[in-house]
Amino acid sequence: MRVGIFFGGQSREREISFAxxxxxxxxxNKSIFDAVPIFVDSRGHFILLDWQFIYKGTIRDFYPPVSYLPKSKYPVQIYAESLKNLEDEDWNNLISKVGKRISPENFHKYIDFAFLSLHGPYGEDGNIQGILDWYNIPYSGAGILASAIGINKISQKKLLKQAGFKVPKSEILSKADWQNQPKEQIFEYLKKSIGLPIVIKSPHQGSSIGVSIVKEDNFDAFATGIQKSFFIQEVNIDAWHKLSEEQKVREIAQLVDIREGIGLPALHKGKLIYEVDELFNILDNTASGETVKLEATNGESELLIESFIKGREFSCIVIQDENGNPIALPPTEIRKGSEVFDYRSKYLPGMSRKVTPIDAPIDVIESIRKQCSHLFKALQINVYARIDGFIDDTNNIYLNDPNTTSGMLPSSFFFHQAAEIGLNPSQFLSYIIRTSLAERLKSGKQHQNISNLLEGLDNKLNALQKEDQQKINVGVIMGGFSTERHISVESGRNIFEKLSSSEKYFPIPIFLSGTEEKHELHVLPVNIMLKDNADDIKEKVHKNERHPVLDQIIFECSNITAKYAANTIQKLQAIDYSDLNKMVDAVFIALHGRPGEDGAVQKELEKFNIPYNGSGISSSQTTINKFDTNEILKENGISVADHRLVYQDKWESDADAEIESIEAQLQYPLIAKPADDGCSSAVKKIKNREELKAFAGLMFRPQPAFITDLANTLKLKPTEEFPQKNFFLLEELVEKHNAKYFLEITGGLLTKFDEEGKVTYEIFEPSEALASGEVLSLEEKFLAGEGQNITPARYTTDERNYTKIAEQVKETLKRTAEILDIQGYARIDAFVRIFDDLTAETIIIEVNSLPGMTPATCIFHQTAINGYKPYDFIDQILTFGIERNNKKLSTHEA
Structure with missing residues (x-):
């Protein structure tokens, strides 16, 4: 079945839709479906997307194509709606760079079924559903009516109240009233009508976009929240003029961010501003004492103002059984670090906690489920929905946001709760497609066509169980106990999901915890594997108390799981490395930092001749230590940053002497980082002695808790990971100096055996990494829609010189890999200086022998250029590991 996946779109949630x-x-499931990517751009064009662009980190990394971007002095990426004066033919030419423009009347030539991953206006409001209905394309999820209601929080509120559901006090504030009435009077009225705290919501947005909470009697905070929800921003010009050029770029990037800012084009004094440079000029040339008011072109005309519900927040996925009856899956409690479950908390692992089912008595959980199912029917939703709500201290339940399209990132509620009944993501998607077809059949349209699709799908589903028994078993080890454990889980889940939808491999998820002295291994059932982060998984592994409500829900869903969950691992099992030999044919180590990248896991696997991915023991032991890596590369003529280690014993015996020694070698600003951790964990730009002392004080602290004044000095976030170590690395800040061009890159590689059995290196085109802050952040590396990576890197503005420069860079990366005996695959981070004579100096920063393999990581952008889809890349990595192990065994036998 040809399944067209509609993603991207015109809303502010387009990046999450894309991911x-x-x-x-x-x-x-590749045995059943042929996936057809249909990207919807921010102008509403439907594009049959060339598959390699699917693996870009953000939409802005490939669309609009670089050649269509306006010339700009500033590294701020824009969306297609910021292009002006393009005729229809111009759009056709632009689109041809990334795929093929298609019209709805021709959808049937490419797809049999539409899977809707669009969010917000134009995707979740009935618009796309109406188009597909008109052209007789069956689609996933709810129909037109339920979608139209589900998009509008104001309409929802009225219907909820009429249907007898509890709702918080609320008022509607129109934009006209806000602009024309005394604003202080509006605030006073709302305080009396609703009371504090006040929740301000943009009614047509999701992902917590346009949501603010005003907790205190503070008019300025209230006015700022209202402006934010109307997508209006005012820039204080006096404050603007005091900013450095770098700070101005960051300010502009936030202003034009479609999630929390206004986006471009924006209105200023009745005129549309399309380009970043134009906005810069307006701000720079406005006189002191004035304010520049900017307004989004796609804002809101009304806001929903609600009373704050003091209680616990939850989210519940409701699905249908094959008779059309709603079944509420176990509701998830959201434990967040801030009042608002914001964009960052929703989509970055480790920033919040999802507790499933919600920690409450069975009767309360059943009441939540019953109310969610009732609302599902009341709004005439079908197939599935995500319903959010609150439960207060007296167990009153408030349902406040039915969503007819749920977020579909690997750690989203959508997959998280389905796992509790035993469905992995691939199986759950098969269920959604079949249930959607059955719903569309009820409409009386295309009856024969949909019946044929259903029959073919059922035949395929029945054949799946036999196929799984003939696959290669791969243990996917994830987790660990370093600061990189959450990203490791994201990588491991991504590997698991790619393999589980393949026709070749059967993945077995294995969680590693314990200590460096004793690794603890557990085979995970899918529901534990899809817990929110590594700490949640560890808690479940060591305290696996099954909530009794799950047995009831699993029973209710037994007909679904019997049909879709063939051969799924259902029970938690403690194992050791010797057990792996009987369970798996190979292992994929999805660990980052220690253990994994230090050779410790590899050493255990080699005892039992188990093939694995990545470099061997000796190379891993070298590259885990950034200092040793730098020293070896320097001895072999590779450029590295000047560096030194700082040890706890020397620092604590005489900090002043150590500081003087450091300052004699390295100049501020400098870079401080753990010598054996990655994922941007605790990497800081140190600008003075006070920050150096704070970094050392935190790194050498005696207890896990942060030392508050030191954390404040380094501007650490409350949820930020900062390890405790007895040594750390200092490096000079690599800068442009007299180079013509200067950029930060990250380059991937893959190894293979040639006909003579020698290791050969395939070096991919590196990505250019654009940091929004002082260093590349965790979010920019791994959070979908956040990082800005240009692949291939922009070494020069003259395309004719690109190859000459690129080959020099790739040759340095290859030499680095050869010197360090890297095998399998790796990621190498570096800075590149390009001079007038086109010589390129590549300064190696670090080598990752088990690089991040999350869905948004840029290594997949690079492999796509060379023709590898993520599954193909993973298959190559496993194939090399198996071949290497066979060569060792044959050599040993000989």
Whole structure:
């Protein structure tokens, strides 16, 4: 069945839609479905997307194509709606750079079924559903009516109240009233009508976009929240003029961010501003004492103002059984670090906690489920929905946001709760497609066509169980106990999901915890594997108390799981390395930092001749230590940053002497980082002696808790990971100096055996990494829609010189890999200086022998250029590991 995945779109949630669409594309079972990516751009064009662009980190990394971007002095990426004066033919030419423009009347030539991963206006409001209905394309999820209601929080509120559901006090504030009435009077009225705290919501947005909470009697905070929800921003010009050029770029990037800012084009004094440079000029040339008011072109005309519900927040996925009856899956409690479950908390692992089911008595959980199912029917939703709500201290339940399209990132509620009944993402998507077809059949349209699709799908589903028994078993080891454990889980789940939808491999998820002295291994059932982060998984592994409500829900869903969950691992099992030899044919180590990248796991696997991915023991032991890596590369003529280690014993015996020694070698600003951790954990730009002392004080602290004044000095976030170590690395800040061009890159590689059995290196085109802050952050590396990576890197503005420069860079990366005996695959981070004579100096920063393999990581952008889809890349990595192990065994036998 040809499944068209509609993703991207015109809303402010387009990046999460894009990332969710990629999840669907990768997880559709390849034995049953042919995934067809249909990207919807921010102008509403439908594009049959060339597959390699699916693996870009953000939409802005590939669309609009670089050649269509306006010339700008500033590294701020824009969306297609910021292009002006383009005729229809111009759009056709632009689109041809990334795929093929298609019209709805021709959808049937490319797809049999539409899977909708679109969010917000134009995707979740009935618009796309109406188009597909008109052209007789069956689609996933709810129909037009339920979608139209589900998009509008104001309409929802009225219907909820009429249907007898509890709702908080609320008022509607129109934009006209806000602009024309005394604003202080509006605030006073709302305080009396609703009371504090006040929740301000943009009614047509999701992902917590346009949501603010005003907790205190503070008019300025209230006015700021209202402006934010109307997508209006005012820039204080006096404050603007005091900013450095770098700070101005960051300020502009936030202003034009479509999630929390206004986006471009924006209105200023009745005129549309399309380009970043134009906005810069307006701000720079406005006189002191004035304010520049900017307004989004796609804002809101009304806001929903609600009373704050003091209680616990939950989210519940409701699905249908094959008779059309709603079944509420176990509701998830959201434990967040801030009042608002914001964009960052929703989509970055480790920033919040999802507790499933919610920690409450069975009767309360059943009441939540019953109310969610009732609302599902009341709004005439079908197939599935995500319903959010609160439960207060007296167990009153408030349902406040039914969503007819849920986020579909790997760690989203959508997959998280389905796992509790035993469905992995691939199986759950198969269920959604079949249930959607059955719903569309009820409409009386295309009856024969949909019946044929259903029959073919059922035949395929019945044949799946036999196929699984003939696959290669791969243990996917994830987790660990370093600061990189959450990203490791994201990588491991991504590997698991790519393999589970393949026709070749059967993945077995294995969680590693314990200590460096004793590794603890557990085979995970899918529901534990899809817990929110590594700490949640560890808690479940060591305290696996099954909530009794789960047995009831599993029983209710037994007909679903019997049909879709063939051969799924259902029980938690403690194992050791010797057990792996009987369970798996190979292992994929998805660990980052220690253990994994230090050779410790490899050493255990080699005892039992188990093939694995990545470099061997000796190379891993070298590259885990950034200092040793730098020293070896320096001895072999590779450029590295000047560096030194700082040890706890020397620092604590005489900090002043150590500081003087450091300052004699390295100049501020400098870079401080753990010598044996990655993922941007605790990497800081140190600008003075006070920050150096704070970094050392935190790194050498005696207890896990942060020392508050030191954390404040380094501007650490409350949820930020900062390890405790007895040594750390200092490096000079690599800068442009007299180079013509200067950029930060990250380059991937893959190894293979040639006909003579020698290791050969395939070096991919590196990505250019654009940091929004002082260093590349965790979010920019791994959070979908956040990082800005240009692949291939922009070494020069003259395309004719690109190859000459690129080959020099790739040769340095290859030499680095050869010197360090890297095998399998790796990621190498570096800075590149390019001079007038086109010589390139590549300064190696670090080598990752088990690089991050999360869905948004840029190594997949690079492999796509060379023709590898993520599954193909993973298959190559496993194939090399198996071949290497066979060569060792044959050599030993000889």
């Amino acid at each position: 969710g669409g990629r999840t669907v594309y990768d997880n559709l």
